Amino acid sequence: MEPADQNDPRAAVEASPEPPDLGAEEALNQALELGQELFEQGTTLFDSLLRPWNFYQLCIAAGLVLIAILLRRLLGPRIRAWMASREGWPKWRMRVLVVVHRRLMPIFFVILIWLAVWIMREATWPSRSYLLGIIAELATAWLFVVFVTRLIRSPVMRTLVRYGAWIYVTLAILNARDEAAQILDSVGFQLGDVRLSLLLVVQGIVILAALVTGARFISGTTAARVQANEDISPSMRVLVVKAVQVLLYGAAFFIGLRAIGVDLTGLAVLSGAIGVGLGFGLQKVVSNLVSGVIILLDKSIKPGDVISLGDTFGWINTLGARYASVVTRDGREYLIPNEDLITNQVVNWSHSNEFVRLDIYFGTAYHDDPHSVREIAIEAAKGVDRVLGFRPPVCHIVGFGDSSVDYILRFWIRDPTGGLTNIRGNVYLALWDAFREHGISIPFPQREVKVLEGSRLETRQAD
Template identity: 70%
Template sequence: MDPDEQIETKDALAESTAEAIELGQQLWDFLTNTAEVLLRPWNAYQLGIATGLLVLAAVLAKPIAGAFHDWLRGRTGWPRWRMRAGLVLHRRIRGILFVLLIWTTVLIMQDITWPSRSRLLVVIANLSLAWLIVSFATRLVANPLLRKLVKYGAWIWVTLRILGITAEATAFLDSVAIDFGDLRISLFLIVQAVVILGVMLTLARAISSVAANRIRNNPDISPSMQVLGAKLAQILLLGGAFFIGLKAIGIDLTGLAVLSGAIGVGLGFGLQKVVSNLVSGLIILLDKSIKPGDVISLGETFGWINSLGARYVSVVTRDGREYLIPNEDFITNEVVNWSHTDRFVRLDLKFGTGYSDDPHEVRRVAIEAAKTVGRVLSGGNRAPVCHIVGFGDSSVDYVLRFWISDPTGGLTNIRGNVYLALWDAFKEAGISIPFPQREVRVLNEALPVAMQD
């Protein structure tokens, strides 16, 4: 940097510092004058009245909040959103009482005394009502950090508007800035960005939730396409809200093209697995190979699909464990989908009986025993069948085949129930279940000399 540019930079910095000092002095003068006004006798009385009303609201809030909480606990049939609204109202009973008390006091004082003697109470009443409305409105923001930023930012803006010092505060915040070439970032720009982006993202999130619920409740759309539609709606709305918020703030979006290229290079090298899982999840949703509710087997994991995510698939097993399996595994590995085209599953049970038992009678008894089990289908082309599959060393071998229509209910338990039904039926019919027997003969001969030693 040459000497002339250094001098210009120093002059600009000195000018910005002088402006900030001047605005700070103006703000200090305003606060000093405000303190002097508040300490005047009748204004001090109004502050005392407001303080007394706040204490009275706190005293009255305790029994009212307790009774309201007991009443909420009795509303067991209410939907979840209504219970949340009740809890939000329960936490703000003191503020609601204070607003009611102070506005009642203001209306009474305006009727019985001069308007100037209730002017400060009117300001306090407006502030308390505005803060209460902001507190309720920001509950729509789901993210806790974003909710706090929007709430406190709205509180500050409302306070400045009611006190009539918005222009002075805006000028002071805009004077605190940092220049990066042609880009100027001020404290006012940061506050404006937080508020605008917070509002835009909150609206986008609310609209995407409504759209997702509409898509999920549409019976004409398959479950996998419902998930895909909900994800796409959420991405498009949130992305659009983000870029619209940046444009509304005044940030030039052309510079983001270079940044997006750099991010793409970083994704290609450092986030290969993440991108692979994202693309695999999109392929799964498009080809409809799996969907929520399907019963699948992947390696040693057997269970039903609980949800499809952008990075993983949630699979719940019979023992209550939830496995978060990366989407890439469903593309590269062999997956058994027990309910892909329909929910009918055929199971095979192998058993054997003695050679002295009539095979025709064994088949009849086995089929009738399987039909007595509740989950086994017993009609049409899915009725149980039994076949001889071989003559073993000590038994005649059979296979019993039966169908079920609810694989989510488990496979091991239905096999066990059918085996128990076979055991009871064979025992009642006098059919034997043989088992291998071995005969050991001990020869009474002299042991070799070497073993005797």
């Protein structure tokens, strides 16, 4: 065999073990060459569409679109009326019907075009229905992508995944994935030891979107099952749901980075910088996060508890990572930081049990018999709804005032979520009615003015 000529460029390429690195100019030239090649292929495809049989297939596809639109207008109202009559169906089934009803036109088109492809393949040569087959595959794939992406709740994520999937299936059906990948890979730049290209960015977005969507679906399903489990306490349910969400989203993020070839060892420096930033600028945020975890672990406060913090009285609606939502009786929702629930004095009216004792004060005249007053007050409190009978009310004298004998009436309730002011008001009304019925008076302060002997009382008329 003769030795290879050193001046022959083909011999130099065959002798080199690895291709040389392309510079920015060479990468740009390669991208332009690929673009020109695709443009030539597109021109050839356009010229082929003008051929008689291909043009006829395009006309058939356009006619099927018109027929699908007419079927949508004719059958759409009837299907909607039939859906309205399905009152006893579950919500998930009705949602599926709503999604299908909104996509009636493409569904009819897919059915009609596959029927047309089958008829033409039976009646003519396969080449006479080749273009219709491609259109049918594209329409079916696009429709399938629409239904699958409806499972994504986030509108932004749903749009990104939907358009990305449409582009991918279109390139796959048209056998243009390799050319598109070469063009995207040729557009990039060198960042240290890693070369970032447009293809790598697109792959990263698609992989991260798919992983985050899967993590969100799994976390939502897990949260629904945990919340429905009555054997787990409310605070532990919140803690389990938060832990599952952190693990799933964290795993999705790191797996996505590894899938696109990012070296995670470089994140050590970034995590150190983030730690310094947390130490100086995010002290309150971190304190609230840690306080929220402590509250969930020690179960001191859980959703549904009735608490008092300062002038705020209400029940815990939700426990978040940074704050607790407290809803008051007047419908206001206060977002209290978790740190305040740890450092301040909190009255939990339903921590260990739901029984709450309430006290009200009143006074009667000195000429009323205190023994009768106590018995009447106790009987009046017993007749009020929400006042517990197996923990009977008690009434005691607490002092002799300037104008009245002062009493305290104590009674128990077991539903503080129903309010405290309203039950006190009902007991006061019951005392008022009982005292009027038995002739017991409620005095008020009186003042007497005495004119001393030798003094004169003068009156003056206003000018």
